[in-house]
Amino acid sequence: MNNERFDGYLSLINKRLDTLIPECDFGEDIVHRAMKYSLSIGGKRIRPVLVLEFCRICGGSVAEAVDLACALEMVHTYSLIHDDLPCMDDDDLRRGMPSCHVKFGEEYALLAGDGLLTRAFGVIANSSLSRRNPTAALNAISALSYLAGCNGMIGGQVVDLINEDKAAPIEILEVLDRLKTGALIKCAALLGCLCADADEKMTMACIGYAEKIGHAFQVVDDILDVTGDEKELGKPIGSDAENNKSTYVSLLGLEKSKELAASLTEEALSSIDYFGEEGEFLKDLAIKLTKRTR
Amino acid sequence: MNNERFDGYLSLINKRLDTLIPECDFGEDIVHRAMKYSLSIGGKRIRPVLVLEFCRICGGSVAEAVDLACALEMVHTYSLIHDDLPCMDDDDLRRGMPSCHVKFGEEYALLAGDGLLTRAFGVIANSSLSRRNPTAALNAISALSYLAGCNGMIGGQVVDLINEDKAAPIEILEVLDRLKTGALIKCAALLGCLCADADEKMTMACIGYAEKIGHAFQVVDDILDVTGDEKELGKPIGSDAENNKSTYVSLLGLEKSKELAASLTEEALSSIDYFGEEGEFLKDLAIKLTKRTR
Numbered sequence: 001m002n003n004e005r006f007d008g009y010l011s012l013i014n015k016r017l018d019t020l021i022p023e024c025d026f027g028e029d030i031v032h033r034a035m036k037y038s039l040s041i042g043g044k045r046i047r048p049v050l051v052l053e054f055c056r057i058c059g060g061s062v063a064e065a066v067d068l069a070c071a072l073e074m075v076h077t078y079s080l081i082h083d084d085l086p087c088m089d090d091d092d093l094r095r096g097m098p099s100c101h102v103k104f105g106e107e108y109a110l111l112a113g114d115g116l117l118t119r120a121f122g123v124i125a126n127s128s129l130s131r132r133n134p135t136a137a138l139n140a141i142s143a144l145s146y147l148a149g150c151n152g153m154i155g156g157q158v159v160d161l162i163n164e165d166k167a168a169p170i171e172i173l174e175v176l177d178r179l180k181t182g183a184l185i186k187c188a189a190l191l192g193c194l195c196a197d198a199d200e201k202m203t204m205a206c207i208g209y210a211e212k213i214g215h216a217f218q219v220v221d222d223i224l225d226v227t228g229d230e231k232e233l234g235k236p237i238g239s240d241a242e243n244n245k246s247t248y249v250s251l252l253g254l255e256k257s258k259e260l261a262a263s264l265t266e267e268a269l270s271s272i273d274y275f276g277e278e279g280e281f282l283k284d285l286a287i288k289l290t291k292r293t294r
Numbered sequence: 295m296n297n298e299r300f301d302g303y304l305s306l307i308n309k310r311l312d313t314l315i316p317e318c319d320f321g322e323d324i325v326h327r328a329m330k331y332s333l334s335i336g337g338k339r340i341r342p343v344l345v346l347e348f349c350r351i352c353g354g355s356v357a358e359a360v361d362l363a364c365a366l367e368m369v370h371t372y373s374l375i376h377d378d379l380p381c382m383d384d385d386d387l388r389r390g391m392p393s394c395h396v397k398f399g400e401e402y403a404l405l406a407g408d409g410l411l412t413r414a415f416g417v418i419a420n421s422s423l424s425r426r427n428p429t430a431a432l433n434a435i436s437a438l439s440y441l442a443g444c445n446g447m448i449g450g451q452v453v454d455l456i457n458e459d460k461a462a463p464i465e466i467l468e469v470l471d472r473l474k475t476g477a478l479i480k481c482a483a484l485l486g487c488l489c490a491d492a493d494e495k496m497t498m499a500c501i502g503y504a505e506k507i508g509h510a511f512q513v514v515d516d517i518l519d520v521t522g523d524e525k526e527l528g529k530p531i532g533s534d535a536e537n538n539k540s541t542y543v544s545l546l547g548l549e550k551s552k553e554l555a556a557s558l559t560e561e562a563l564s565s566i567d568y569f570g571e572e573g574e575f576l577k578d579l580a581i582k583l584t585k586r587t588r
Contacts, residue, residue: 025445026469028452032444082408087379087400106381107455110404114376114411115444121415122439125432134428138419141435145416150326150409151319158322161401175320 002281006049009062013048016066017073020123034104034112035119038077041097046217046289048073050188051195053282054206057275060196067127068140068191071120075148076184078116081109083157120144129195136194143194147187156180168246174215181221182214201274208271213286216264220290222247223257228293265290296575300343303356307342310360311367314417328398328406329413332371335391340511340583342367344482345489347576348500351569354490361421362434362485365414369442370478372410375403377451414438423489430488437484441477450474462540468509475515476508495568502565507580510558514584516541517551522587559584 017039024032048069055065084091084099085106092102101109121141124130130137146152156179163172189210193203226249248257268286272279311333318326342363349359378385378393379400386396395403415435418424424431440446450473457466483504487497520543542551562580566573 022445024449026449026453026473028449028456030456031448031452035444078408082404085381085404087404108452110376110379110381111444111448111451114372114407115448117408117411118439118443118448122436122443125436125439130429130432134432135424137432138424138428142416142419145412145419149412149416150329150405151316154325154405154409154412155318155320155322157405158325158402159320162322162324179320 002284005053005281006285009049009052010045012052012062012066013045013069013073017070020067020070020074021119030104030108031111031115034100034108035115037103038081038094038100038112038116039074041095043077043080043095045073047076047184047188049285050185050210051192053285054189054192054210055195056192057278057282058193058196058198058202058206060192060198064128064132065192065195067123068129068195069188071123071127071144072184072188072191074116074120074123075144075153078113078120079148079153079157079184081113081116085109088157088161117148133197136197140191140194143190144187147183147190152179152183152187156183163246165244166246167244167250170246170248170251173246173248173251177215177218178211181218182211185214185217186210205271205274209268209282209286212264212268212271213289216261216268216286217289219248219257219261219264220292222249223254223261224293225249226254261290296578299347299575300579303343303346304339306346306356306360307339307363307367311364314361314364314368315413324398324402325405325409328394328402329409331397332375332388332394332406332410333368335389337371337374337389339367341370341478341482343579344479344504345486347579348483348486348504349489350486351572351576352487352490352492352496352500354486354492358422358426359486359489361417362423362489363482365417365421365438366478366482366485368410368414368417369438369447372407372414373442373447373451373478375407375410379403382451382455411442427491430491434485434488437488438481441481441484446473446477446481450477457540459538460540461538461544464540464542464545467540467542467545471509471512472505475512476505479508479511480504499565499568503562503576503580506558506562506565507583510555510562510580511583513542513551513555513558514586516543517548517555518587519543520548555584 021032021035051069051072052062052065056062080094081100083089084094085101091099093099100112104112124137124141127137148154156176159172159176160180186207189206193206225247248260252260265286269283272282315326315329345363345366346356346359350356374388375394377383378388379395385393387393394406398406418431418435421431450470453466453470454474480501483500487500519541542554546554559580563577566576
């Protein structure tokens, strides 16, 4: 993959994220610090990188897409904070670091999540896209609200909760992944395309790619929960099996799961063929995600 | 007060709220039900009624303001759900009914709050205002994000948490109320004015009124915590004193608190003088809020 471009995107995103959480203007900045902490403990920044590349590949301005990319990362980060809370997954570690509620307390982690979600929509409303093309910005807000909402990512959390400690069939697992992980990755495609005033064919190619890598991503996650290295992953191995959770590995076996990940990746590559040589970066990224070890 | 108009507003708001939570499209509708439950257990609907009246008084279309009013009520409702959670105020009752987490479980209450907050921004993005005046809709989203965010309502929660079990001075109490209660009431003024393309003078008059009644509202709340009727209020009396919480009553005494509520109400009335006879509804509402018993 074009690492230089990837690193360039990362640098744009991280610099901008740092400035998008406003200064606290009333003295008690613990929630501001909690928001910044959770944004800073990193993660792969896959979603915002995708927003920038989808925008570029559709002929848009990467600079203009940065705020939308950051808004999406804020929504992803809020979901991790709330997902780690004791009443949800009760995870003490996030990417090898203390999770937000362990570091700042449960009440402030709750509010930090709320704060990031609230801020994300304001970031899009105040972006340069809003000034150039207000209707596109409103469509971006609408897409983010829908895909992060109760028929999108939050719906995925519900399916996850209802089926924990249950051996759910593969149809349920697919709904779960389409909503819980897939929705925000699809959102990355929509935000990038909206920023580039992309036409329908471009948008469908980007969404097709996003849906396939979103699915592949989750299959690989399940594989890594069995084969991964605890230190590299920054979280305990085997937790899915321990919780009697259905996974692609428990339902299909390890080999078939690897085959599924590979064939989903192939489909993602075909979808991006529409862009010819310009698609190299996204193709390399899909392959890299399949081969990742954390 | 013009009760007919108030009831007309209530009916518009309640009917629309009922349709704005989408149907669940994947089978597990517990969060959808939790969102609808918390919206339906009522409350006074002060904020959305204010949006509609601010819009009307500035010459705008009430019908167009309904979606913005509902979005604001969704944000208010999410904040109550999260505020009642065990890690926050741990309240089992809300308006005399089981709070969301008591009825649906903590994890689903968390997600119902997240869902309402997420949906609110989508409602504005898809409103008829968005089609008529996209920039005004973006300004409404920006205002809601700011005033509900970590330097607004969430900031107020932080000041509240930091100062619980502490005898905070009146300056802190004023910051707390300006953020925790005041921010969303100010937001009602901004949303109504944006919907009506109000000029600066109109907007300042509405904001002035909103700030004063927001402050008065909280003073009256503290008074009712001492003098109110438990059954009518739908929550226990004396809980502030029990928690060693500073209140206007504990800092100023009951009589001076009543005087403060009265003088804030007077200031709200003067601010609305700008609108002449058209201001009657808002003036009556301010007086009614001061004299309320629940």
